[in-house]
Amino acid sequence: MSSGHKAMTLFVTVLLGLILVILGLCADWPLWAWPTAVALLLVIARGTHRVLTPKREAFPREFGPDPDLQFPEPHRQEQRIAHVALPSSVPDYDFSFSATVRWLVVDATHDAPYINPAGLAVEAVLQRARALTAHQSPNRSAFVQYQLDGVLGTMHPDSSGRVMAMAQDVSLGLPELDRERLVKLSNVRKDEDVWEHERNYERSKRAYLGDDVLKDPGTAVVWWLSRNEQEVEGAVDRIGLLARLSAAANNENVAPVFEHLVSPPVAPYAEANGGRHASTGWQWTPGSDTPASSNGAAPDSSSGSLDSLDSFLAWFGFAPGDPDLVLFAERLTNLARAHDKSNVVDELRRRFGPAQPATVDDEDDAATPTPEEPPTAPAS
Template sequence: MTFFVALILGLLLVILGLTTSWPWWAWPAAGALLLLTAILTQRQLAPRPVPVPGEFLAHPDLPLPETQRQEYRISHVALPSCVRDYDFSFSATVQWRVLDVSSDAPVINPAGLAVDAVLERARAVTVHQPPHRSSLAQHQLDGALGTMCTDATGRVTVMAYSVELSLPEHDRERLSRLSDVRKDEDVWEHERNYERNKRTYLGDDVLKDTGSAVVWWLSRNDEEIEGAVERIGMLAQLSAAARNEPVAPLFEHLAYPRETPAPDNGGRESATGPEASGAGPAEPAPESPFSTDTLLSWFGVAPDDPDRDLFATRLADVARAHGKKHAEETLLKSSTVTEPLVDDGEYQ
């Protein structure tokens, strides 16, 4: 910087002296002025000496060392879940930093304190998680253990990363089987409730009496009014059988043929029989108190149906299971199969 200042000032003095035609004695004076200017510039720009060097100071300006954090890997530590006897397997890398304390503080094992603090924080999360939710619990642990927190002693700050949480394979298979069983049990319970509700609906509502049975049949066949009238007798028998009661007197003439006396009337002929109408003495009553052909036709079984005998025999089995001996004998007589197909024990 001194050299450039002297050079520029010298060029200015030369240009000024040549243009103004200085006398000869002015040139030495200009040279002396140029030399004095260079000396003053050099002194002004020279660095000032430091009284005490930096290396001899009591606290030299050195960079502070970065705090060292220590790590320790823990693997396959059992942590409880919300279900007894189903424990998670926990693994993670524990990182801690020792805090500054007074000189008279007791000596500690920072690794032990750090691991204990991490396990306590992890246990507080897993104890509320179901065992089959290990993946969800692992992500929750990542968040819960991802912050440096002071332990209970106040001597270290701890965090954990690379968290792994799993359930042993045999426990996973056992839980899967239990889940399948519970699902099957729920389905079975719903099916049983459906069947129970259906029986209650039929017994307490549809077949509560003959009128309810007729209305139910009409609701399903609202355009077959004549068919409903033809089936009143059968519906009366069905409603009476559902309640284990005889047919109501109001519907006896529809439930049984006119020439057939009603059952359980003490040997007396029906009021609607031939004698009541003045047609002469009654003919011997047939063995069947109802028309088997009409009953089978109501079920949609035609006289020439190849399964007619088998169907009648199965109805006889149902009658026998409910203690209707007379109905069983009548149905068996209308079939070529004279032996029951099943035992009473099978219905029970």
């Protein structure tokens, strides 16, 4: 029992004794009541003593843990590193890494060599960061930064086992010039993908028109009728045109069974008086196979002059605005080139423009017309 508990018990006993004495004198107790009051006072003093006395501990304080004892905080050190180049998954595009490296020196044996804990900690953090960034795309630096926060956010021992290292305040970026280059490369790749899809679509469309729609006149008529189901008479009226398109697409003449449906050739540049040519005098005679002049002679197509070319085109029935004129001129150019007629090739190029060079893929399909987009003839 401590001195504080004893003092408190004595104070309570004296106070109660004074109260009993005052009550006895005021009430004029008899003589036998005073011993009873003294006994009651002793009982109250003993009860007060028991109440104020603390319970005995199960274990002595000297054998138990001291709750006020504080374990010393481990002494950590830190160092800031900035703008360290870390590789990405793309060569020559490095991340710029910055962070605060913290480390804790691990206890070692008395004969362990002296170390530079800062160097070991920085090396350990950079190795962990490099293992992550080497497999990441450089245009995702913000995403990789959050990944590094998690990877470097815990203490891990270095390769020597002498220090525990971590990093905080991680910052990861990409130089602005490299960022602009990546944006340009991305745009070029997207454009290439679009161009490749458009090219494949154009090839597919040409193959569909050349190998399927214009395979023969009958298929062309059925194709047109499938798109215009209510215009049966229009399909009949266009059989000749579709036969000519099919023949041109397959580098063939119009089939004899469809020749009577092809419109008879009309001399272009003809005057109203009998269809005579304005400059050469060549005139188309219905029922004949060759144009004839006023004296009945055939046109001289070997001269290579403008009038001879116009007469030759008039013989085939091409008007100045005929949509098939450019296609026909292209085929004439190829035919003249095959027979080494350079003067005819030059004249056709001068009149209708140079032919586009054919590639390996498009050599057979470059001149194939489509019903939706007929070629436009040059102005005469």
